[in-house]
Amino acid sequence: MIPLKRRKVVPSAAGNTGSEETLPNKFPQVVLFLLERKMGASRRDFLSQLAGKKGFQVEELFSEQVTHVISENNSGDEVTSWLESEAAGRGRVSAHLLDVSWFTESMRAGHPVQILERHQLQQIKEVEVSPFSAPSYACQRRTGLENHNTALTDALSLLAESAELRGEDGRGVAFRRAAAVLKALPEPVTDAAQLAGLPCLGGHSLRVIKDVLENGASAEVRATERSERFKALKVLTGIFGVGVKTAERWIREGIHSLQQLQESGRELNRAQRAGLQHYEDLNQPVTRPQADTVAAIVEEAVASVLPGAQVTMIGGFRRGKPTGHDVDFLITHAEEGREVGLMPKVVSRLESQGFLLYQKTTRNSYLEAEDGPARPSSNMDRFERCFSVFKLPDEAGAGGPNPWRAVRVDLVVSPIGQFAFALLGWTGSKLFERELRRWAGHEKSMSLSSHALFDNAQSRYLKASSEEEIFAHLGLEYIPPSERNA
Numbered sequence: 001m002i003p004l005k006r007r008k009v010v011p012s013a014a015g016n017t018g019s020e021e022t023l024p025n026k027f028p029q030v031v032l033f034l035l036e037r038k039m040g041a042s043r044r045d046f047l048s049q050l051a052g053k054k055g056f057q058v059e060e061l062f063s064e065q066v067t068h069v070i071s072e073n074n075s076g077d078e079v080t081s082w083l084e085s086e087a088a089g090r091g092r093v094s095a096h097l098l099d100v101s102w103f104t105e106s107m108r109a110g111h112p113v114q115i116l117e118r119h120q121l122q123q124i125k126e127v128e129v130s131p132f133s134a135p136s137y138a139c140q141r142r143t144g145l146e147n148h149n150t151a152l153t154d155a156l157s158l159l160a161e162s163a164e165l166r167g168e169d170g171r172g173v174a175f176r177r178a179a180a181v182l183k184a185l186p187e188p189v190t191d192a193a194q195l196a197g198l199p200c201l202g203g204h205s206l207r208v209i210k211d212v213l214e215n216g217a218s219a220e221v222r223a224t225e226r227s228e229r230f231k232a233l234k235v236l237t238g239i240f241g242v243g244v245k246t247a248e249r250w251i252r253e254g255i256h257s258l259q260q261l262q263e264s265g266r267e268l269n270r271a272q273r274a275g276l277q278h279y280e281d282l283n284q285p286v287t288r289p290q291a292d293t294v295a296a297i298v299e300e301a302v303a304s305v306l307p308g309a310q311v312t313m314i315g316g317f318r319r320g321k322p323t324g325h326d327v328d329f330l331i332t333h334a335e336e337g338r339e340v341g342l343m344p345k346v347v348s349r350l351e352s353q354g355f356l357l358y359q360k361t362t363r364n365s366y367l368e369a370e371d372g373p374a375r376p377s378s379n380m381d382r383f384e385r386c387f388s389v390f391k392l393p394d395e396a397g398a399g400g401p402n403p404w405r406a407v408r409v410d411l412v413v414s415p416i417g418q419f420a421f422a423l424l425g426w427t428g429s430k431l432f433e434r435e436l437r438r439w440a441g442h443e444k445s446m447s448l449s450s451h452a453l454f455d456n457a458q459s460r461y462l463k464a465s466s467e468e469e470i471f472a473h474l475g476l477e478y479i480p481p482s483e484r485n486a
């Protein structure tokens, strides 16, 4: 028999138990794992919750940290062979293999009772566990475009989308974080046991992952895809200018499809009319060559109204994505102040050339509303943004029936003093940005926006003229755009 190894035990905040509230871990030397085999999922959930309430740490997945494996109606051999198949990989682990009687007696006592012979299925078992590890913020990880776990991340992303379409943003972010962790793994996951110790994988995400690994697909994902409500929300919010609130109202009024919307005679605003009119084009991915054609048009327009102004392609294309849902540009001028009033001039130039099917220029209320304390008050008003739909000539003559297609284009103008922040803030991915701001706030007591970085401890703004400097201010290793595809 191999002696039980001494091990460091991380307090239960480590996250594998999901978001359910539990008491702080009262018994740090004890980490429980309940075997579902023969016990059943609902009894296992019930017992896990009970243990959590009593202050025990319960792991959702078997891992190196587990000290006590609890099973019901299993022989020692059965548990051993289960552990061996479940925990295939590298690393070593040893744990007590115990009957549920030890568990129920401990729950009754309110503390782990002494292990007696009648509790033991087998003394100690050494098995192997997996090697994956990842830091918990996406902005601490490198995430290229290569994804070795698309079946898993597609499933989680679809559930994230569905949660967002239901207005459950917290749940949506949890699924997005879980997907992002899997995207960053260097190899395909073949067994859920390999995920032990990874951050951001809550109980719900793990259930989905196990379902996909064991059955090739997630039942919840299938049910969601088949749901009439999800399908209708997707179609309707797929119209440029239509958000979740509007789509929900229409669905309540019996409108589930584009045809029903058209027949209903609903009043549409200008954006929605353009969105409906160009629905097919705008739901067709924009290719890199098409993005380059847009860039040439924008650069020409900008140069003609403000020589020397600089145009940078941002968003997904800057991260190296081969396609996008739109094309994003950031415009600035090396001389602070010269960029003021630029957007309307660029827009009228593009309009006169016949490139705009739709445009709306705003003074960036999104950023004013969202960015909280890091608002450099006087510079704010200068930030201008234009949402537009371009009429893009089909230069390559791709052979299709249409001489042009509609493309969504976003333009942002920033003063040079905020350029690095704007560049970082608009390159994405959305999750990467969210995680940067969360890191800044939670770990550094700083507020990051697309305009500035404010250090709350020093009560001052930290200047930066490059993205590298901003990462350095934040105490983060520099991650280049191509590795921000979280």
Ligand code: CTP
Binding pocket: 314, 315, 316, 317, 321, 323, 324, 325, 326, 327, 328, 366, 410, 425, 426, 427, 428, 429, 430, 433
């Ligand atoms: N963004 C923003 N405010 C918005 C919309 C977007 O700050 N109202 C930022 C996002 O955080 C992201 C960047 O602009 O960093 C690009 O957004 P978007 O074009 O929606 O996404 P992409 O990453 O470019 O993906 P896609 O290729 O699908 O366009």
Ligand code: MN
Binding pocket: 315, 316, 317, 324, 325, 326, 327, 328
């Ligand atoms: Mn984009």
Ligand code: MN
Binding pocket: 315, 326, 327, 328, 410
């Ligand atoms: Mn965009």
